[in-house]
Amino acid sequence: MVEKLAEFVANGELDAEFIHVESEHSALSAVVGASAAGARVFTATSSQGLLLMYEIMHIASSIRLPVVMSIATRAISAPINIWCDHSDFMAASDSGWIMLMGMNAQEAHDLVIAAYRIAEDPRVLLPVAVGYDGFWISHTVEPVYVLEKEEALRYAPKRVTWRALDPEKPVTMGPLASPEWYFEFRVQLQKAIEGSRGAISEALREFGQHFGREYREVDGFYTDDADVVLVAMGSVTGTAIPFAEEARKAGLRVGVVNVRLFRPFPEEEVFKHLENAKVVAVVDRAINPGSPFVGPLYSDVAVTAFKRGLDIPVLNYVTGLGGRAVLRSHLEAMVKHAYGFVGKRMRDVETHYGFVGVRE
Amino acid sequence: MASLPGWRTLPPGAVILEPGSSVRYKTADWRTLRPVIDQEKCVRCRICWTYCPEPAILELEKPYTAKSGRTYRVTYEIDYDYCKGCGICAEECPVKAITMVEEVR
Numbered sequence: 001m002v003e004k005l006a007e008f009v010a011n012g013e014l015d016a017e018f019i020h021v022e023s024e025h026s027a028l029s030a031v032v033g034a035s036a037a038g039a040r041v042f043t044a045t046s047s048q049g050l051l052l053m054y055e056i057m058h059i060a061s062s063i064r065l066p067v068v069m070s071i072a073t074r075a076i077s078a079p080i081n082i083w084c085d086h087s088d089f090m091a092a093s094d095s096g097w098i099m100l101m102g103m104n105a106q107e108a109h110d111l112v113i114a115a116y117r118i119a120e121d122p123r124v125l126l127p128v129a130v131g132y133d134g135f136w137i138s139h140t141v142e143p144v145y146v147l148e149k150e151e152a153l154r155y156a157p158k159r160v161t162w163r164a165l166d167p168e169k170p171v172t173m174g175p176l177a178s179p180e181w182y183f184e185f186r187v188q189l190q191k192a193i194e195g196s197r198g199a200i201s202e203a204l205r206e207f208g209q210h211f212g213r214e215y216r217e218v219d220g221f222y223t224d225d226a227d228v229v230l231v232a233m234g235s236v237t238g239t240a241i242p243f244a245e246e247a248r249k250a251g252l253r254v255g256v257v258n259v260r261l262f263r264p265f266p267e268e269e270v271f272k273h274l275e276n277a278k279v280v281a282v283v284d285r286a287i288n289p290g291s292p293f294v295g296p297l298y299s300d301v302a303v304t305a306f307k308r309g310l311d312i313p314v315l316n317y318v319t320g321l322g323g324r325a326v327l328r329s330h331l332e333a334m335v336k337h338a339y340g341f342v343g344k345r346m347r348d349v350e351t352h353y354g355f356v357g358v359r360e
Numbered sequence: 361m362a363s364l365p366g367w368r369t370l371p372p373g374a375v376i377l378e379p380g381s382s383v384r385y386k387t388a389d390w391r392t393l394r395p396v397i398d399q400e401k402c403v404r405c406r407i408c409w410t411y412c413p414e415p416a417i418l419e420l421e422k423p424y425t426a427k428s429g430r431t432y433r434v435t436y437e438i439d440y441d442y443c444k445g446c447g448i449c450a451e452e453c454p455v456k457a458i459t460m461v462e463e464v465r
Contacts, residue, residue, distance in 0.1 A: 061371040061376070062373060063375070064372045064373035065373075125373075163371075163373075171376060171377055172375065173373070173374075175374060177374055180364060181364075181370075182366075184366060184367040185367070185370065185373070187367040188370065188373075191367065193373070
């Protein structure tokens, strides 16, 4: 994404400053500074780079700057691995950023444009990260409709909706907040991200009105009458949807849920697709080592079900770590395993998670 | 603390809208020991003033006559709004005119 943007800038097609910095920590710091000065900013990263940005991610969200970043989601070290999983994205999910995940190259492009509408909405003013699977999406060839500058600006006009630095009206950004002040600002951040849902829906809906490609926070496929609902994020849903169609021909009633908005987590929209299921199978491409919820997506889905009293088995299948391909046969193994829990309750399940596609 | 504004009214992102407001922020409230200068013992050498890292030693144009009859043109006092109680002044004072006293609140 950045390579293409560099080309646009070099060709004079994009009126922007392209800043070269010495590290990801500096990259995000530079965009935080530029955003504070009233610029519309962008940066992109992956893996260890995102971890190096982690400190500044919290600062961007806490100062409430509408920074937009794309993350080609990749594994984190050690051992060194430059391929796809969601470890980096999930490690950043507590940093106060709105987080979207695209399932193909077109979405990776479109959601970045939508991200500006969301981030700069005066009701929101939060940074937005757009994830898309490293390598499976970032390094494979796929045709993409690239929006013309004018049409993108018609959808997301550039207006400085946030409090930008101005020598005429000096302000202090990022000051010290002692114990009698700090807590209030953390609550503000929580309330801001909680309150961003309306603006997110609006931005996604209007994207559809402008460009004919409408995205929702959560997509459901065949979930009305599914026995087993697979919940996933990213490119694996592109495998899961045709798999579900095929599985239905063989008599397995499979549904698929694609979680496009991860933060704030769209509980109601996810739950809508779970309530008729007999078993929920959550596909994770990352682990939270030592957590009672091994997969990070699983954790949110299981809590969503539990909060609404849905007492069916919610199972976790961790797969595709470090660039290992997730094949239809893997999804089939998950669904067949999950079918064994039809009619049971959560408390009947002894082991809630398993690894699929790993050698023992 | 209840009289301070809450999260609903504070400016988003902890932005401080008033320039120079930090002059109202007194930074001495974590002091546990307070330096006290014995004006009788003090010989006005200015060493405490030189060493104080804040600086929280004030050199005041305030004449003082000691019991010995000697009159000094200046008086050194502690600025308790900014003194953190580090004790460097007491340590450096060549005539031991500064003692560190426990803060009682």
